[in-house]
Amino acid sequence: MKLTLLGCYAATPRTITNPTSQVLEIRNRMFLIDCGEGTQVQLRKNKLKFSKINHIFISHLHGDHMYGLVGLISTFMLLNRQTDLHVYGPKGIKEIILLQLRYSNSFTGYNLYFHELESKESEVIFEDDKVIVKTIPLQHRIYTNGFLFQEKPKERKLNVAAVEEYQIDKAYYRKIKYGGNITLDNGQIIPNAELSFDPEPTKSYAFCSDTIYNEAIVPLIQNADVLYHEATFLESEADKAEKTMHSTAKQAATIAKLANVKHLVLGHYSTRYSSIELFQQEAETIFPSVLLGDDGKVFDFE
């Protein structure tokens, strides 16, 4: 599981800071999360292949999380994309994108699917054989979702020595990997535990931005491997955080602690502060494993 932060600053694109966008690579899938202005250039700078993006998740319809989407969709057209593209985001996102494509008399040569979200409860919005994605309803000034990406249980690992010893036919390997016991020709039942090893543990990633401090999300992200939680302000501006429905670094760390996640990645910093290290220092007073997000940073969670 690998996370690339294309942009993790609040509000407005600047010369060296970019609005929210990130790429999660998990089980050979590449998910784009949010798409602020300049995302396509950040993808290029970070040498991420446009063609590997098939699913885009948009948390909410504030510009710093989605003004780069229409341009990316247009660039996919110019690149002669053929593969389906799926966009998951709040109701309205389809109207916004299609209106602009219509006025520019541009039509995608690929199928563009919008999955519009309106539920205030967590729901499964993507699922294939390896990954499942659920919404994390957040509290912000407009309708907003975080996203929880969970690996599905991996196959058990074949105990090669054991299956050879019992002379088990290869046809049964799949059954063993999925946890089944094997009955030999002589009627003897070999329990799965003798024929396989536990799979690698599954990983999960929770993206939570933008949101006011909200303990209601804790059960949804309990024990996640990695939590990205916005920290627009420091605790000294807790009043501004509350007023604008954002969080402080301390609040982000508190959520991480309550949810017992392994690592907390901070981001969505206001540019009012002299140094983003201040966010890390504040969060570390509450939670031990704080990773300081920054544009272009790559976190490898293998």
Added chain:
Amino acid sequence: MKLTLLGCYAATPRTITNPTSQVLEIRNRMFLIDCGEGTQVQLRKNKLKFSKINHIFISHLHGDHMYGLVGLISTFMLLNRQTDLHVYGPKGIKEIILLQLRYSNSFTGYNLYFHELESKESEVIFEDDKVIVKTIPLQHRIYTNGFLFQEKPKERKLNVAAVEEYQIDKAYYRKIKYGGNITLDNGQIIPNAELSFDPEPTKSYAFCSDTIYNEAIVPLIQNADVLYHEATFLESEADKAEKTMHSTAKQAATIAKLANVKHLVLGHYSTRYSSIELFQQEAETIFPSVLLGDDGKVFDFE
């Protein structure tokens, strides 16, 4: 008159090339022309003051000429802008911007005026005491205008020695600057030519992008000081230029020659070529004063 090219490449923003946007400073006014994705970052990089932009002209609704507009309008809000902002562009631009602001529940604290264009004839769309702006109807895949910025005649310059010699009261200086003759107390009429010098000649700038080769624009831009004309392709790709309704460098130079402009600035290059110098070389076979546009370049026409 000063022209800053924020972006002058076709199609899609890349790591080192930007889509169309430029700033024309003329008679202490600052006009933004087109606004591709990333324009606000380019404004910052070029240290141009956001607050000086009060009028934005959008040629057409293709993304590489306007996807940066909604973000710029949003950033003006965050910067707590109070001054009126005027946007001139094709019909539809208002709907596109307001839809996005509505979904993000964002409202400008300043007055935002849209001047939507639909005419296929040249028309005056802006005029104050110093500058006049007219559309230049262009032929492209969708409704498109170029823009002609013309300085209004400046005041005549006072001949200080002459007015002192005739002991003319200061109250008459304004009349002299505007070309009037002066009658002295003794009835003698002093012709204006004795009391003032010719004003500096007025300047004009014609922006023409995107467009197929179109001689119909020549009368509108006749004798302009500076013509920015798109040159998406070289003559070797003249077929592609025609098909996509763009121009070649040679065609841009031909228009410059027919219109008898002083200088031609090239831009809107396709990134397919190894070097933009090729555009200049091709244009110079037709027209002598070719200026090679590039992102971040500033042309001072004083």
